Amino acid sequence: MTEKKINPFLKQVLELGPTLAFFLIYLRIKDDTFTIAGTDYSGFIIAALVFVPILLVAMGILWIMTGKLSRMQVFTAFMVIFFGGLTAYFNDDRFFKMKTSIVYAVMAGLLGIGLLRGQSYLQFVMEEIMPMEQEGWMILTRRVTMMFIVLAIANEIIWRTQSTELWVTLETFAFPAVLFVFLMAQIIGLQKYLIEVPESPED
Incomplete structure (x- = not known):
C-alpha cells in the first residue's frame, strides 16, 4: 500500500x-x-x-x-x-523501564543476524529514502547495531542505578537525541556511498 x-x-x-x-x-x-x-x-x-x-x-x-x-x-x-x-x-515499574533495553537489544539482534548472513536489514527498511551502495549499508548497519547495544546497556545501568525521574527524562529526550545525532553523523560520514537519484524530467 x-x-x-x-x-x-x-x-x-x-x-x-x-x-x-x-x-x-x-x-x-x-x-x-x-x-x-x-x-x-x-x-x-x-x-x-x-x-x-x-x-x-x-x-x-x-x-x-x-x-x-x-x-x-x-x-x-x-x-x-x-x-x-x-x-x-x-x-512493578521495572517491567516498563526494561522495555527500552529489550527494544534496543532486539533491534541489535535482528541487524546482527542480517550481518551474519552478509545482508543489511537496515537497507531493507531505509533504501527508498536513502539510496546507498551496498558497502555503505553494511558499514552503517554495523555501526547502528553497536549503537543499539550501547543504548540497551546504558538504559539498564540508568534505570537500575538512578532515580525514576532521571530515567523518564533521559528516556524522553536523551536517548532519541543521541540516536538522531548518531545517525546524522553517520549519514554525513558515509556521503561517498550515497547514490544520486536522477531527477525525473518535467512534463
Whole structure:
C-alpha cells in the first residue's frame, strides 16, 4: 500500500507526541498514589498505563492519514502494550523501564543476524529514502547495531542505578537525541556511498 503524504510537522507530533505526553503526565502525578480496586499504584505506573492508549490513538490517526505503519512502529506498540500490561499486573515499574533495553537489544539482534548472513536489514527498511551502495549499508548497519547495544546497556545501568525521574527524562529526550545525532553523523560520514537519484524530467 502506497504511503499517503501528510504534513511533516503533524507526522512528528503523532510520532513523538505520546512520549512527550507520558513525560508531562509523569511530572504532574509522580508524587501521587492512586488506589484502584484496593491496590495502590504509583504515579509512574499510572502514567505508563495512560501512555498506552495515547500511543495507540496516535498510531491509529497516523495509519488513517498515511495508510501505512512501519514495522518498527508496530513492534514498539506491541512492546509498550505487553510491558505496560506486566507493569500493571505485577504493580512493578521495572517491567516498563526494561522495555527500552529489550527494544534496543532486539533491534541489535535482528541487524546482527542480517550481518551474519552478509545482508543489511537496515537497507531493507531505509533504501527508498536513502539510496546507498551496498558497502555503505553494511558499514552503517554495523555501526547502528553497536549503537543499539550501547543504548540497551546504558538504559539498564540508568534505570537500575538512578532515580525514576532521571530515567523518564533521559528516556524522553536523551536517548532519541543521541540516536538522531548518531545517525546524522553517520549519514554525513558515509556521503561517498550515497547514490544520486536522477531527477525525473518535467512534463
